Amino acid sequence: xxVGDIYVSAPGKAxxxxxxxxxxxxxxxxxxxxxxxxLRLEATSTGTVGVNLPNIDTFLHWNLSELKQFxxxxxxxxxxxxxxxxxxxxxxREYVGVANGNLNTSQMATLTFxxxxxxxxxxxxxxxxxxxxxxxxxxxxxxGLGSSAAYTVCLAAALLCASGAISSPLKEWEHxxxxxxxxxxxxNSWAFQGEMIIHGNPSGVDNAxxxxxxxxxxxxxxxIPLSRVPLLxxxxxxxxxxxxxxxxxxxxxxxxxxxPSVMAPVLDSVDAISCTCEKVLSEMTSEPITGEHxxxxxxxxxxxxxxxxxxxxxxxxxxxLCRITLTKxxxxxxxxxxxxxxxxxxxxxxxxxxxxxxxxxxLKDCGFDxxxxxxxxxxxxxxxxxxxxxxxxxxxxxx
Amino acid sequence: xxVGDIYVSAPGKAxxxxxxxxxxxxxxxxxxxxxxxxLRLEATSTGTVGVNLPNIDTFLHWNLSELKQFxxxxxxxxxxxxxxxxxxxxxxREYVGVANGNLNTSQMATLTFxxxxxxxxxxxxxxxxxxxxxxxxxxxxxxGLGSSAAYTVCLAAALLCASGAISSPLKEWEHxxxxxxxxxxxxNSWAFQGEMIIHGNPSGVDNAxxxxxxxxxxxxxxxIPLSRVPLLxxxxxxxxxxxxxxxxxxxxxxxxxxxPSVMAPVLDSVDAISCTCEKVLSEMTSEPITGEHxxxxxxxxxxxxxxxxxxxxxxxxxxxLCRITLTKxxxxxxxxxxxxxxxxxxxxxxxxxxxxxxxxxxLKDCGFDxxxxxxxxxxxxxxxxxxxxxxxxxxxxxx
Numbered sequence: 001x002x003v004g005d006i007y008v009s010a011p012g013k014a015x016x017x018x019x020x021x022x023x024x025x026x027x028x029x030x031x032x033x034x035x036x037x038x039l040r041l042e043a044t045s046t047g048t049v050g051v052n053l054p055n056i057d058t059f060l061h062w063n064l065s066e067l068k069q070f071x072x073x074x075x076x077x078x079x080x081x082x083x084x085x086x087x088x089x090x091x092x093r094e095y096v097g098v099a100n101g102n103l104n105t106s107q108m109a110t111l112t113f114x115x116x117x118x119x120x121x122x123x124x125x126x127x128x129x130x131x132x133x134x135x136x137x138x139x140x141x142x143x144g145l146g147s148s149a150a151y152t153v154c155l156a157a158a159l160l161c162a163s164g165a166i167s168s169p170l171k172e173w174e175h176x177x178x179x180x181x182x183x184x185x186x187x188n189s190w191a192f193q194g195e196m197i198i199h200g201n202p203s204g205v206d207n208a209x210x211x212x213x214x215x216x217x218x219x220x221x222x223x224i225p226l227s228r229v230p231l232l233x234x235x236x237x238x239x240x241x242x243x244x245x246x247x248x249x250x251x252x253x254x255x256x257x258x259x260p261s262v263m264a265p266v267l268d269s270v271d272a273i274s275c276t277c278e279k280v281l282s283e284m285t286s287e288p289i290t291g292e293h294x295x296x297x298x299x300x301x302x303x304x305x306x307x308x309x310x311x312x313x314x315x316x317x318x319x320x321l322c323r324i325t326l327t328k329x330x331x332x333x334x335x336x337x338x339x340x341x342x343x344x345x346x347x348x349x350x351x352x353x354x355x356x357x358x359x360x361x362x363l364k365d366c367g368f369d370x371x372x373x374x375x376x377x378x379x380x381x382x383x384x385x386x387x388x389x390x391x392x393x394x395x396x397x398x399x
Numbered sequence: 400x401x402v403g404d405i406y407v408s409a410p411g412k413a414x415x416x417x418x419x420x421x422x423x424x425x426x427x428x429x430x431x432x433x434x435x436x437x438l439r440l441e442a443t444s445t446g447t448v449g450v451n452l453p454n455i456d457t458f459l460h461w462n463l464s465e466l467k468q469f470x471x472x473x474x475x476x477x478x479x480x481x482x483x484x485x486x487x488x489x490x491x492r493e494y495v496g497v498a499n500g501n502l503n504t505s506q507m508a509t510l511t512f513x514x515x516x517x518x519x520x521x522x523x524x525x526x527x528x529x530x531x532x533x534x535x536x537x538x539x540x541x542x543g544l545g546s547s548a549a550y551t552v553c554l555a556a557a558l559l560c561a562s563g564a565i566s567s568p569l570k571e572w573e574h575x576x577x578x579x580x581x582x583x584x585x586x587n588s589w590a591f592q593g594e595m596i597i598h599g600n601p602s603g604v605d606n607a608x609x610x611x612x613x614x615x616x617x618x619x620x621x622x623i624p625l626s627r628v629p630l631l632x633x634x635x636x637x638x639x640x641x642x643x644x645x646x647x648x649x650x651x652x653x654x655x656x657x658x659p660s661v662m663a664p665v666l667d668s669v670d671a672i673s674c675t676c677e678k679v680l681s682e683m684t685s686e687p688i689t690g691e692h693x694x695x696x697x698x699x700x701x702x703x704x705x706x707x708x709x710x711x712x713x714x715x716x717x718x719x720l721c722r723i724t725l726t727k728x729x730x731x732x733x734x735x736x737x738x739x740x741x742x743x744x745x746x747x748x749x750x751x752x753x754x755x756x757x758x759x760x761x762l763k764d765c766g767f768d769x770x771x772x773x774x775x776x777x778x779x780x781x782x783x784x785x786x787x788x789x790x791x792x793x794x795x796x797x798x
Contacts, residue, residue: 258695258698259699259702261671261675262668262675263668265667269664269665269668272664276661299658302709303658303709310701310702
């Protein structure tokens with residue numbers, strides 16, 4: 001079986017409001033982060049399947065004759081799936097030599113690729129296709145920005161597309177195209193399988209953001225994509241202070257147990273911040289955007305950052321981020337687990353590039369990584385090569 | 400009529416928790432601040448009444464023959480009072496030449512002195528006594544630390560004592576002594592009259608703290624002295640950033656109106672902080688004090704400081720205070736109106752004097768005033784001269 005070349009991309013994720021509070025039954029808002037992962041799927045005639053992940057130094061290929069052994073075990077077809085095939089997973093772990101113990105990033109990415117490849121192509125009577133998948137991501141890995149989900153969403157979209165399970169939505173004259181709702185559901189459910197392989201028990205938020213883009217409301221395990229949100233310019237800063245999400249989550253829990261009457265209202269306030277923010281963003285799509293909208297978004301960011309400090313998930317590096325950006329009139333909060341990690345800074349439409357550049361420089365001078373990007377952009381897309389940045393095309397064609 | 404020499408002192412006030420929230424019906428905790436005002440009442444035979452207030456450059460005296468004109472109008476006697484005598488007040492304003500317009504600090508202090516002096520001595524058939532009152536305060540004026548109440552409490556105690564309306568509790572062998580509950584009630588009600596002259600519509604918290612000392616719970620206009628509280632070492636820092644309480648109170652109100660669902664829980668959390676703090680302090684008097692008690696007090700201070708920032712009453716100078724003290728492992732919050740003004744820093748029992756001195760120096764290097772003092776100490780006291788610091792005795796005897 002031979003397939004054509006396919007280019008797809010999927011965005012990362014940031015938590016706009018509600019991190020930690022969501023663990024305690026409050027609303028969180030997850031938004032797409034326009035730092036994207038790009039995938040090229042290339043049909044080959046080498047009789048091999050290859051995967052190139054230059055971000056994590058992973059370049060592997062397998063002979064189709066060897067992979068054939070796994071094909072018959074897959075019986076589910078390419079419909080929506082909720083559960084992993086434990087037998088296939090176990091046999092693949094043995095095959096790639098990681099039967100026991102914790103997998104590193106490269107091993108998890110490899111296992112996920114092989115699992116999804118075999119699930120997409122191994123179910124029918126057809127032969128496995130010879131192809132090479134290359135992925136390059138603008139996202140830092142392990143920073144809580146959904147880089148694994150962007151990877152699995154890209155994989156799901158490209159492999160399902162190549163297998164014919166979903167259409168190839170790109171018309172000849174288009175630069176980018178998106179799938180219909182039903183096909184996005186399929187992509188999302190497949191990407192979620194990949195997330196399960198990588199994270200064990202993922203919330204499903206990251207792959208949903210990667211698939212639908214825009215903004216999602218997340219409450220008590222339910223994920224609701226919001227119809228229309230404005231695109232917001234932001235700075236995304238990685239303090240590079242390492243942290244453990246698990247430790248931070250349990251720190252918040254301890255504080256709630258220690259001061260229940262003090263902390264419960266703080267979680268209620270965070271919940272109200274998410275709801276108020278959602279309302280402001282929805283107003284911004286239905287009426288002319290004013291400075292007042294941005295003032296409200298900034299105030300909500302400041303309040304939530306204080307609340308996150310109250311929960312005990314702040315960090316001096318994040319205080320520095322807030323202080324530096326505030327000297328430029330810009331408002332920041334941590335995003336995700338906190339205790340270091342990443343922060344977002346809202347840029348206003350009128351914020352000039354001189355201010356942005358000076359702020360980025362000041363943050364880099366602190367040893368932070370910093371990107372000017374946006375939130376609320378589109379989810380997974382198919383690209384014509386012409387719509388992919390030159391340097392990314394170059395990386396994807398190198399292997 | 401001739402009276403003996405009397406030395407009294409009364410403490411200042413700090414808000415430990417609940418500033419601003421108290422305006423919206425939540426609990427606040429007011430504590431005595433062991434920066435005190437000291438008063439010496441000296442019997443003279445000059446046929447004059449004098450008042451010396453070196454802190455505010457006020458040195459005045461009046462002939463008894465002139466003051467006699469005001470005596471008959473006072474009919475209330477020296478019982479508990481709730482209302483000012485508007486006629487006496489109007490005539491005194493005319494007499495000291497401030498019939499109209501706003502009074503400055505010196506004029507308000509003078510008017511209050513004359514009013515309380517005439518109320519204490521003018522009601523009977525007795526002659527007005529010849530005496531000089533000198534007051535020296537360790538408190539900065541106009542910094543929200545209850546300096547006016549410390550003054551009026553001292554005045555009330557000394558004048559009521561000199562008039563015989565209350566006893567002179569000091570025994571010959573004692574250094575300091577306090578009045579009984581009933582006499583304290585009288586002192587407090589008279590001091591409140593002085594506060595009404597100075598502030599127009601005072602809450603009554605400041606004079607209550609000056610009278611009873613320790614800690615008071617203040618809720619919906621009701622003031623409840625708490626029986627036993629530990630003495631806590633603190634730093635009191637005056638950032639000297641000027642602010643308007645009125646502007647700050649209305650800023651909080653605006654924020655509540657703008658984001659009601661976000662802000663209401665914050666006020667609830669502040670309320671819970673006051674109640675939790677009260678509980679911790681009460682435990683500290685009934686069980687052995689541990690590091691855990693101090694950890695809890697520190698965490699509550701940090702949380703409330705964040706909440707006050709959320710209310711919009713923070714200030715960069717207060718952030719600096721918090722940051723500097725935190726580098727020494729000490730926790731601070733603003734006290735009172737915020738927007739500048741004063742902050743308190745909790746010292747732990749084990750905090751060494753080297754750390755304290757270094758912290759004080761760092762804060763002074765920022766241009767702040769800083770005192771090492773305590774909260775929770777006694778209210779108004781009568782002193783034997785030997786129990787008054789040498790330098791204060793010297794100031795009080797200079798005039």
